[in-house]
Amino acid sequence: MRKILHADCDCFYAAVEMRDDPSLTHTPLAIGGSAERRGVIATCNYPARKFGIHSAMPTARALRLCPELKLLPPDFNKYRDVSQQIQAIFHELTPLVEPLSLDEAYLDVTEVTRFQGSATWMARWLKEEALARTGIVISVGVAPNKFLAKIASDWDKPDGLFVIPPTEMESFITDLPVRKLHGVGPATATKLDTLGIASCADLRAQPMDKLLDHFGKFGRRLHELAHGIDERPVNVSRERKSVSVETTYDRDLPHRSDCHAALKPLIEKLHERMARHGDPAIAKQFVKVRFDDFSSTTQETGARGIVDVRFHELLESAWRRGERPVRLLGVGVRLVPEQAQRQLGLFDDGEPASP
Amino acid sequence: MKFSISREALLRPLTLVAGVVERRQTLPVLSNVLIEVQNEQLALTGTDLEVELIGRATPALVDEPGSVTVPARKLMDICKSLPDQSDISFSLEDGRVVLRAGRSRFTLSTLPVAEFPNIEDGQNDTTLSLPRGTLKYLIDSTSFAMAQQDVRYYLNGMLLELANHLVRTVATDGHRLAVCERSADIEMEASRKLIVPRKGVLELTRLLDGSDEPVELMLGSNHIRANTGEFTFTSKLVDGKFPDYDRVIPKGGDKVFIAERGELRQNLARTAILSNEKYRGVRLHLEENNLKVMANNPEQEEAEENVSIEYSGDALEIGFNVGYLIDVLNVLDSDRMQMTLSDANSSALMEEPGGGDARYVVMPMRL
Secondary structure (H helix, E strand, O other): OOOEEEEEEOOHHHHHHHHHOHHHOOOOEEEEOOOOOOOEEEEEOHHHHOOOOOOOOEHHHHHHHOOOOEEEOOOHHHHHHHHHHHHHHHHHHOOOEEEEEOOEEEEEOOOOOHHHHOHHHHHHHHHHHHHHHHOOOEEEEEEOOHHHHHHHHHHOOOOOEEEOOHHHHHHHHHHOEHHHOOOOOHHHHHHHHHOOOOEHHHHHHOOHHHHHHHHOHHHHHHHHHHOOOOOOOOOOOOOOOEEEEEEEEEEEEOOHHHHHHHHHHHHHHHHHHHHHOOOOOEEEEEEEEEEOOOOEEEEEEEOOOOOHHHHHHHHHHHHHOOOOOEEEEEEEEEEOOHHHHOEOOOOOOOOOOOO | OEEEEEHHHHHHHHHHHHHHOOOOOOOHHHHEEEEEEEOOEEEEEEEOOOEEEEEEEOOOEEEEOEEEEEEHHHHHHHHHHOOOOOEEEEEEEOOEEEEEEOOEEEEEOOEOHHHOOOOOOOOEEEEEEEEHHHHHHHHHHHHHHOOOOOOOHHHOEEEEEEEOOEEEEEEEOOOEEEEEEEEOOOOOOOOEEEEEEHHHHHHHHHHOOOOOOEEEEEEEOOEEEEEOOOEEEEEEOOOOOOOOHHHHOOOOOOEEEEEEHHHHHHHHHHHHOOOOOOOOEEEEEEEOOEEEEEEEOOOOOEEEEEEEOEOOOOOEEEEEEHHHHHHHHHHOOOOEEEEEEOOOOOOEEEEOOOOOOEEEEEOOEOO
């Protein structure tokens, strides 16, 4: 059995801002783009969440929900610095660290002998060190694999430490709602619901054939997850090449206009996801379309910053390749490789980078 | 239409005009060259709708004036491969062009002359004249730094600045910048800044020789035309705001060294062999009277070179894309090169010792 930790900072950007200005701690605070520029919320603190505000929400809507919301623009350089300090703590424990974003990482501590090999103690140590050295609270999940570790870190947030030992894995999964499984979005959840599958126990009761019939390749994955099987390794040297968001729709989008309308929430989600990665430099933006006959197409264009309207242009030309109902839409960006980013630019300090 | 011309008289204008014609075209007629024969004069025109080039030649004999369009590349390939000094005759027969030379005969397809597009040029508001050598020098000193297919479309070209008694060219791809200026006998009421697209710049310099013969420039609000008599070149302009070059020229760097240009270039070229093939980073270690250049690649192979320089000052370690340095050393018009640096994250200035017509700014790479 492996020992995997999933560490996740609690409302990271907001936490950094509250650390630097404690007067913000008890007021609703959000980090994000301004409403005038049609920005979205990247992170908000718990007082703001009480108003129903959450990440990826358009800032304009957040301000309607909570007019006294304190909105700050993101300071990615600062967040990157704090993130590096926290990552350094992870690396003191093990070299097997897979960062998922600025505020989130998997650690494989199977071979770690410190703390008598107790993953629970390691998790406690990480929390203490992160708080002491950076002032940031992290939640940690401990489990025998990645998918359970991620669920565990979220289990008693904020300031959580939740352990799923191998002996309790069975009972934990049995009661787990299927919506908690990685890859189960609204469309799959609805479909599972109509099949009368609400928990992983229900899922386990299904024969594999039936899952394959209904969900294709993903049926096998569902079957495995329901049995607590997730062999994905903690991947150390992975360079992120793209950031994207996609959705499979409950019902196919019949017309082109439906597709354009569906793009907006995806773009908002993409902005939020980019913020979680510290707004990395981008080289291209793209739109992915899968039609109801399962044919897929991707259309991309060079870009230095996300231009929302360009996604609509890309969708337009991608849609024309099929001109039929759409099953899945995705928007994303390809990132500038880390190596290429070592080359400094002449105009990086604000000379026009648009259009 | 019927005329004959010597291979040598035809080949240079045809080659240059065919250079404008793109291999892949949206409109079939754009693959063709327009041939017009009138008043003992032959004019060849090629266009891609952004750049148009007309080349002129004198036929040996004109039997019947007229005009026609034929596939540019095929015509050029045929003329190139004919023997030297061939006399080539052209005639339009039943909608096809028949080309004869010695015992060779070729029949080429045609497309209607009416379909051949004219580049929209509008009004010229300014006309001025420069020595061809001046314009060629300015372009050749800077054009290597133009961007290629950058989303900042205004960088995919060259800034041509015309001021009272001064001509300046600027090119940058966002990582390095080249600026060159020369005095010229021109009078401008107000200075003009134009962005000539990359392709236009590269075609224009091919037309120019290093002589003091004039090239006439005609400027319009959205195009530039250059006339040498033999050639008339027209290019649309890039509509955009070029970055302020003066703002990025470093001032006040405190580490100044002088190196032999040719020696340093060879030194860098050797080191480059073992740099990362794609990103081409090299480290420069600047120390008293010595510059150490080092590179390594993902295979952990290493190169180290030392070159004597004139330098007394603090040591500095700084990284560069070696290609950017070599490009500058290739075009600098002096035996020695002066480089001014301040720190590992700030741009370097390369120029002739003491400063010359041309200045080059290169941003470093993080090591």
